[in-house]
Structure formats: structure tokens, C-alpha cells
Amino acid sequence: MTMNHDRQKKSGVLIVDDDPKIRRLVATHLGQSGFEVFLAANGEEAIYQASLHQPDVVVLDLAMPGIDGFETLSRLREWYTDPVIILSATDQEREKVRALDIGADDYITKPFGTEELAARIRAAIRRAERLLTTADAADPVVKAGSFEIDLAARLVYRNEEEVRLTRTEYDLLRALAVNVGKVMTHRQLLQSVWGPEYGEETEYLRTFVKQLRRKLEEDPSRPKQILTEPGVGYRLFVE
Numbered sequence: 001m002t003m004n005h006d007r008q009k010k011s012g013v014l015i016v017d018d019d020p021k022i023r024r025l026v027a028t029h030l031g032q033s034g035f036e037v038f039l040a041a042n043g044e045e046a047i048y049q050a051s052l053h054q055p056d057v058v059v060l061d062l063a064m065p066g067i068d069g070f071e072t073l074s075r076l077r078e079w080y081t082d083p084v085i086i087l088s089a090t091d092q093e094r095e096k097v098r099a100l101d102i103g104a105d106d107y108i109t110k111p112f113g114t115e116e117l118a119a120r121i122r123a124a125i126r127r128a129e130r131l132l133t134t135a136d137a138a139d140p141v142v143k144a145g146s147f148e149i150d151l152a153a154r155l156v157y158r159n160e161e162e163v164r165l166t167r168t169e170y171d172l173l174r175a176l177a178v179n180v181g182k183v184m185t186h187r188q189l190l191q192s193v194w195g196p197e198y199g200e201e202t203e204y205l206r207t208f209v210k211q212l213r214r215k216l217e218e219d220p221s222r223p224k225q226i227l228t229e230p231g232v233g234y235r236l237f238v239e
Contacts (some may be wrong), residue, residue, distance in 0.1 A: 013057045015027060069088075074103075123194065128167065172212065
């Protein structure tokens with residue numbers, strides 16, 4: 001995790017887009033908003049710049065020459081653990097779900113407002129910082145079926161073997177675990193995990209719940225612990 005602990009140090013943002021006009025527009029606005037901005041015009045350059053500067057957030061376009069945004073995201077997620085926000089000209093849900101499934105944390109459709117982008121970046125940074133600073137030492141180990149969540153150690157086990165979760169997967173599981181047995185609405189979960197600016201992006205929840213079930217449930221197609229409350233939200237069931 002490359003989060004800045006020095007309050008005087010600017011948060012770094014890497015903008016990856018093959019359109020020079022978008023790069024200039026975003027760089028200018030984010031620079032005026034107090035961010036340190038790095039730029040890349042394609043996927044190869046993005047991977048290099050990310051490794052060189054270790055930005056706090058990557059803002060990544062999907063449609064680029066060479067390796068596209070999906071492939072770039074996949075390669076970044078082999079080692080980069082900080083937030084990635086996707087930019088895309090398409091509003092198709094399958095594109096959003098694919099990006100989230102690979103490891104994106106957020107998704108903005110073009111055309112977008114620079115103020116909205118800056119707000120999404122700040123929200124992503126707050127979420128990542130919260131994961132570093134939240135004290136869970138007094139929280140219990142939550143056992144649900146064949147898996148358990150050690151909130152103090154921030155570890156998850158299935159059949160006594162550690163399960164590797166992404167930051168967002170863990171944050172969602174934790175939100176359910178600390179409210180074990182209670183129905184958490186879509187809005188509650190979105191705002192708890194992604195921030196107060198969220199509330200309607202239910203495809204995020206569908207994608208990450210699917211991933212959690214695949215990693216944790218005995219039969220992901222018939223979940224017994226991470227349950228859907230149709231039209232309402234989700235809950236973690238413990239027998």
C-alpha cells in the first residue's frame with residue numbers, strides 16, 4: 001500500500017488515456033485540486049509509470065491502442081494494490097462488470113465532469129486510508145459455515161486455509177461481518193464500502209458478492225452464508 005502518511009505530501013494520481021486532450025484537461029483540474037499528477041498514453045507506459053511513481057490512485061481508460069485497459073488492469077493487479085478507477089466511453093453493464101471483476105474499484109462513463117472525477121478519487125483514497133487506520137483489534141472472529149473472518153488480523157480462512165481477497169472484497173465482507181445476521185441494504189453497503197457519494201451502483205455489489213461466494217462458499221450457486229435479500233440487499237448468515 002502506497003498511501004501517503006505525510007499530510008503535507010500530495011496524493012499521487014496516474015492518468016492513463018490515449019487522448020491528449022483528456023490527459024491535459026484532467027491533469028490541469030486535478031493539479032489545481034491539490035493532486036500530484038502523472039500521465040501515460042497507453043497500457044505499457046501506464047505499467048511503467050505506476051511502478052516508477054507508486055501513485056495512490058490509477059485512473060485508467062479502457063479503449064487504448066496496444067494493450068487495452070482490461071489487459072493493463074489485469075497486469076497492474078498482479079502487484080498494484082491501490083485503487084483503480086476506470087474511464088470508459090461505453091455505459092454497458094457487461095463492460096463495467098468485467099472491469100470490476102478484474103479488480104477495478106470504480107467506474108466512470110465518458111463524458112464525465114472533472115469535479116465528479118476528483119470526488120471519486122478522494123473517495124477512493126479515503127477508503128484505502130480507512131483500511132489502514134481502522135482498529136479492529138477488539139472485534140471478534142466471525143465464523144460462517146466453512147469460512148471465518150479474523151477482523152483483528154484482517155485475514156480470511158476457508159477450511160482453515162487462508163483465502164486471498166482484494167481490498168474491496170475484504171471491505172465488503174467486513175461490512176457484512178460486523179453486521180452479521182442483519183440485512184444490509186444496497187445503499188448501506190455501497191456507502192460503507194465505496195463512500196457516501198454512492199448508492200445506485202448495484203452492479204458493483206453483484207460483482208463483488210459473486211466473487212466472494214466463489215472464493216468462500218462451498219457451493220457458490222447455492223450460497224448458504226452470503227445471502228441475497230431480493231430487491232433489498234445482502235446479509236451474512238451464521239448458524
